[in-house]
Amino acid sequence: MSVKQGFLALLSERPMHGYQLRQEFEARTGGTWPLNIGQAYTTLQRLQRDGLVEPVPGDAAEAPERFRLTDAGRAEADAWWLRPVERKAPARDELAIKLALAVTVHPADHAVDVAAVIQRQRTESLRALRDYTRLKHDVTDDPDGLAWSLVLDSLIFAAEAEVRWLDHVESTVAQAAHRRSATSTVEPVQTPPADGGPDGFDKLNQRIRGGAR
């Protein structure tokens, strides 16, 4: 996974020992994903077991032991840059689940205020977005600063995507509700909610149910 590939990439620069690898890995990703030293050594052991790294010959007297890439390790390090990161099935996302349920669950005593659910969440997501952006204020121009800034951008764009999705959910639900009320004046009884009818609200329900499975 990423730590293993990250170590191979770092070792393609020069041989390093476990502690150095851990330091370099953290420094170049802005300290966003801290490693403990045990993790660093376990990763090195696995890389050695798989024949991707080896101790630097003649280094044995020196402590700690430094490692370098084998030919197979160099090939794997080079291949990693061009291999796209696989996007697996989405993890269970509490927010997506919550909104899917907010538009379908009808509690006995009171309705779920979908607009309020969305607004609360948008404020929280924007707060996170603002806080990540604040960290960018003091980013330096050197390579470490650039790396940190790109990692922050990844968090920032993800938070922005969430805000945009919330905006989209809000207007989709509003439009669906509008169409629903227009329909219900014509046929007040024969259009029960969420029966897979032709209106947009039901289509939205189906799509969200399909996507959350």
Place this chain on the structure above:
Amino acid sequence: MNAPVMLRMTGVTRVHGHGAAEVHALRGVDLEVRMGELVAVMGPSGSGKSTLLNLAGGLDTPTSGTVTVGRDDVGTLDATGRARLRRKHVGYVFQDLNLVPALTALENVTLPLELDGMPARRARAEGTASLAAVDLDHLAERFPDDMSGGQAQRVAIARALVGPRRLVLADEPTGALDSVTGEAVMRVLRQRVDAGAAGLLVTHDARHAAWADRIVFLRDGQVVDSTGAAAGPDSLLHRAVNA
């Protein structure tokens, strides 16, 4: 935060039209922007964002409630007084068409000072300092058509905060720019606010609103929500690690 309040809106209501055609653009809005503070306003179209900005800049007066810029109550000023207030205290940055094409960058920046009667020599010095604050003093003699979009927006920020002006009102200032250039403009706006100005930013772009200290949501003329105060660095790192 104990910095002085530059812009204060209290119970501000703005009604356009009469009778059946009456539109309540703002309904009892309270808002404060202090020196050194950048506040972003977000909301769907028609939520009252532009009305809010017009009131803050003294281009419009409230139907009820008060708008105070510095020590001046905008509602008590006549048109001449409001024009003077705008020249002295308030600068605008729009999405585009900010600059007069026939004037150089420096002449654009000094324009409000000269309109206010400042001697040309002093206006030049103030204008050069303001351009230097956005890192563009080397383009002082450049005409707007020979500048990039990002540079033109930085000149607009320099003009908005030239001389004694301390309140910048920005309406989608990054709207026409690509993502990296837009961010550079936001960074300059942020720096100028950190240096002691007050800023009110209207945008629909969450990534640019995120440069503000606070984000306020407007819907149907009312403030419906607002992000709290900024978190400290420790909790930020914790958030970043666990994201």
